Amino acid sequence: MNKPIAEHLLVPATAFASYQDNTAARIDPQAEARAQDAGARVGISRAHESAALHVAGAATYIDDIPELAGTLHCALGLSPVAAGRLLGIDLAAVQAMPGVVRVLTAADIPGTNDCGSIVHDDPILCPIGRQDDGSAGGEIRYLGQPVFAVVASTRDAARRAAALARKVLQVEPAKPVLTPREAHAGGHYVVPPMHLVRSTSGRDAEGIRAAIAAAPHRLTDSLDVGGQEQFYLEGQISYAIPKEGGAVHVHCSTQHPSEMQHLVAHALHLPAHAVHVECRRMGGGFGGKESQSALFACVAAVAARALRRPVKLRLDRDDDFMVTGRRHCFWYEYDIGYDDEGRILAAEISMVSRAGHSADLSAPVMTRALCHFDNAYWLPEVAMHGFSGRTNTQSNTAFRGFGGPQGAIAVENILDSIARRLGRDALAVRRANFYGITERNVTPYQQTVQDNILEPLVGALEASSDYAARRAAVAAFNAASPVLKRGLALTPLKFGISFNVKHFNQAGALVHVYTDGSILVNHGGTEMGQGLNTKVCQVVAHELGVAFERVRATATDTTKVANTSATAASTGADLNGKAAQDAARQIRERLAACAAARHGGTAEQVRFANDKVFVNGRELGFDVLVGEAYLDRVQLWSDGFYATPGLSWDRETMTGRPFYYFAYGAAVSEVVIDTLTGEWKLLRADILHDAGKSLNPAVDIGQVEGAFIQGMGWLTTEELVWHPESGKLTTHAPSTYKIPTANDCPPVFNVRLFDRENVEDSIHRSKAVGEPPLLLPFSVFFAIRDAVSAAGGHRVDPPLSAPATGESILRALSAVQAG
Template sequence: MSPQSPSAAGLSTPHESAHLHVSGEATYIDDIPEVAGTVHAALGTSERAHARILSMDLQAVRDSAGVIAVLTAADIPGENDCGPIIHDDPVLADGLVQFIGQPVFAVFAETYEQARRAARKATIDYEELPAILTAEEAHRQQSYVVPPMRLARGNAQATITDAPHSLRGKMDVGGQEHFYLEGQISYVLPTEDNGFRVHCSTQHPTEMQTLLCKLLKLRSHQVVVEMRRMGGGFGGKESQSALFCCVAALGASKLKRPVKLRLDRDDDMMISGKRHGFHYDYAVGYDDNGRILAASIELISQAGFSADLSQPVATRAVCHFDNAYYLDEVDIQAFCGKTNTQSNTAFRGFGGPQGAIAIEYIIDNIARDLGKEPLDVRKANFYGTQDRNTTPYGQVVVDNVIHELVDELETSSEYASRRKACQAFNTTSPVLKKGLALTPLKFGISFNVVHFNQAGALVHVYTDGSVLVNHGGTEMGQGLNTKVAQVVAGELGISISNVRSTAVDTSKVANTSATAASTGTDLNGKAAEDAARKIRTRLADFIVSVHGGQSDEVVFANDCVRINDTEIPFTQLVLEAYLNRVQLWSDGFYATPDLHWDKDTMTGRPFYYFAYGASVSEVLVDTLTGEWKLLRADLLHDVGNPINPAIDIGQIEGAFIQGMGWLTSEELRWNDKGKLTTHAPSTYKIPASNDCPDHFTTRLFDNKNVEKTVLRSKAVGEPPLLLPFSVFFAIRDAIASLADYRVNPPLNAPATPEAILDAIEATQVQARENGMSPTGSA
């Protein structure tokens, strides 16, 4: 049959909800009209980082105005657990609290305000226990949420010892708050015969359904989870939406009334987990050209009090330590430190950024130690062909375009001339210093857990020619529904305006995977394409039965269907097919092929393909204050054959700014008691509009996917979060100029002004110890 119509797929059509977003008409969970009798919930939380609860007096809570009920762990009829993998994450703490902010009881009142006020009136007596607050301390005490993991190839330690050059060092990269615009929220309505309809801002409706059933001792067919759109997710609503969904459902079950649980921003940040912060201890051996001969590293993540998704996050960090570089011999160990802090969780990149930044830091050090241009050292270590194309975990890289992509960006960004200009500027500017860096990325696409790589969809064609598509992916602003609609429109040869995507609904498409790991379009787009193709095949067979010809000669394009010299409007053909009893709806299914993974040996083919990219960033650093500004950013990213270039560019630029925030301004701080002190917009700084550079160029690399993905496109959600590595290393480059680029600044992330000043001081001290006269402030 004919290929998809170019009138739908491949064009920069607007986001399907853009007009609703800008007009304020888009319906989020809190906008759903409340059913009569709706009850509002709030959570009472722990004030200790690690303690046994000796007694809990909730009478003042129950007596508070408007309170209908107060529920604790004792009121849960089924499993008191919302852990996605390991059962170590209670919905409500039962006798033991493990971080400040852990939910202990739930209040249900007539109004949101009454519930929140009442929740603060509890009297709880604690027996305090020793608390672990950092990943390093957890590692020292061998306190882990899951067993350590290791990936080794060759004899890295011996090779490092025998190498012409070697380096050892440490580095820290902090976590990150998701800071979605819409906080965690669930609205649960009892239905007949002990059923429930759940509206939950979640990336994983099926997991919410499953955990709710375990909590209330129900069967899956009694619970329907519906999710039209989220106001952002970024991974924070993959597993951690479960606690709030379960509490609302518990109240709805006990009270036989609808219950809404909407978190205040402070409560949200105090209760929910973040991106995992990492501590690194590394060693590397290399030759005179900077080519790495062997690398050894310990990756120690701050998991928090429970396992959550820490194990797969660590696995992905291990699998992305190589980034775009061939590493012949490696010894990579990962530890998930159990700490008495919020249980960290999925965050855009899912450990990939934390793994990749370590090798970039190492290569940056190698270049400076050898007195070489960092880009030359990066190129020397890129994946190549034949004997330099196999990852440490055993997957052969067959789609490598990093050489061509970096060469193109190097030319278009005028990297070489700008580097000379920055160095010239620095020789005459004692206080303000410029820095420039080009960093690459290679990011694997697929869930490491093979069975998650599947999706289903339903496509309905109505007799007026309009089309409704339902699939298992969740829309969180990233444009998934738009892309899926474009795929269906292209398959049927109709305009995108004729296709509508509906809310995710577990009663329509069952057993869905989370919308995560950048697989949303890959999986659900393919499933929808499969469903639409079945309908197209039926319509083609029907028109051939009437007008003759061969089914594979039927053309679907421009809202018409053509066979030989006969052309019929799509709407007419659909109506005629209906009158002749042709099935006009279909299901679709897709499972990503050729994936396998051995979690014990940490080897296999965990990724269907790789996405590539690179960026150049130029910064200006004030060495007296530690303040800095991004002057220019040039991005070149590989999205394969784009389904919607405008949406892809928006995702790339959004990821760049979000990742820049993680690496520079977004600092999470806990006090010595274990309380998160950066729990509000007043104390936690995400990038603002004035943090965007005046010169910001984003281009898509021309490259069709070698694998048979939907329209040969590539995922775009997570990979570009690695692009702002260039910002961090440009800042480091500016600091290094104080010592004539001969000292490696010990800069940790986030590179806040305080961290920059610390690195400046340390760089100058080391320069003096080396007999140099550093520039800048003393």
């Protein structure tokens, strides 16, 4: 008999103890201890460098910085309509509110009223009245667009005054465009459409369509995949402090301090050297603070300079949702030709994203989506078309994976459907399409896959997860269970690592060694909880042969390392680790030369390990040698630099080598669904992920676990809903937007790292681990799809859209049961 799903899912009290035991087993503490005794400081599991501060509540975030005397607070007045013209504003009514010091509009911005990161199409504040082009008012682009900024004595006073926006704005509304389909139908795009065509037989797009038509089997379908809110725990915040000579110091929760510096400088009409941007840490970023922190930094800086007083702008959660963008939702249409084994022979796909009202980062997001449609599979004939739809919604932006997940999930959905239509196991169909080693190994954008470890990795996971036996067990369970259905799926990933834009792949660092032997490192990356500073400190400690505790990382600061790239695209440790290693190596070489000059032998024979220096048969303390070097006037600080080699990209032809290497992984997920309610639960997840020779296994496993649960939320529970007429985002708070909680983690959660060093010369042969694991929870979505299919006897391909909410599952169940 069927148990109720709640009873069916009860977990024994020992389950979580077993999970903890399993967690410890994934890391070999004895091997790590031996490596550390031998002098290694990388490849060692260490706690996050700020872990104790986090636990004690002593880690300083922007809002924890003691406010200077005279600090004012800022809040934004937001548009109440999604489209139209802004004809005027009753500033007197806002100014009259208690505590208000000043109301700022676009006219008060001394420089450029724009915070667009690539295309200059994103106003900081909506302009008012007749424009230069003769139009009757500033263009209102979305409901929630900032129109004016209130600066008041307290945050509460500023917010109360800003809330008058609905009453004091004079608006001529228009009909908004809200969905990607609407935008595509009307030809509304924020950037020109992109097309990537690859044919091993020299066909053009028309020839590929002919190949699809001639294939033994054909699949034509569409898919909807929703967006996702970053939901960082620390919201958007900037604290601007005016300095002498008109300069400004901005404390900003941002992944890209240099871009904030440039945009604030443009808004204030100042040179870059007059703007100092600093960020010690963020309470999460996930891409939402790469470009979109700019509006708040600019407004706070404009207000601080205008009033010559410090100004803080901190959004509450509702306003953060209403003003900022998120992961792009995608709508796909595809036409696929395949053979009896499920091999894709030819494919054409159109991807349409909801870009929002401005370009922001939609172009590189779409580029990465197109470059990840192949995922783990060789596509001999493929035509891809990318359209970034302009809509009257928040401007969507970077989110962990940056388009890669949106591209890869489409091909996974296609292969899942092909398998069902052929009556084959989905893993067998996926394997039939895997990239090869010496052939069938060139991507659609013409990069050769030189480090393919898909088969050994997937094979290892298939064995360790007992996939075959569990597949049979799921079938047996479903045959005896009319209401509850289980599903199982194994999905692989291949994810390219590097920025799409070549010149972003560079980094700088400073390393200072003080006369007491302590070490300070500063680099261009930002810490958002992912452990970047921990890894960089490990790299420096390893290079200088000292204890990790000797090394301290300081706040990311545009006055220390200039012209930095964003901490994004999973390149933080790759780039900044290499730059810090370069700086530390220069110091080590100077110290070695000093030691040899003083104590004999050659510099090449000097060895640094475990806070000791071994030279010509003698053993010195590291601090002793540093003191000697200072007396000998040896430079004890150095800058370091790194630029990723071998990259190329032609954005016109969309070909080249955009990625330095690929990261791989695979996951098996098992779910149960209730066919009466649409309720579902993840019962077990097994993950094997490729982090190369991990710099810090504990941190990397944590990143894999976090990415898996975050991606699961995107594909199952996190639904964004805009009102179809007003354009208001109705899911704009924790009460209406459901992110996963600890209760959504599976009771059996097996996560391991695949022990295989990077073939490329990355930092200590490690691989990036921030974004790639977000593709692992595809297995959850396709396990749900498998369970839905089972409800109809696997006769009908489930039309399941993402997120697979209870409602989406019920709709798909209705379709398969009716069929």
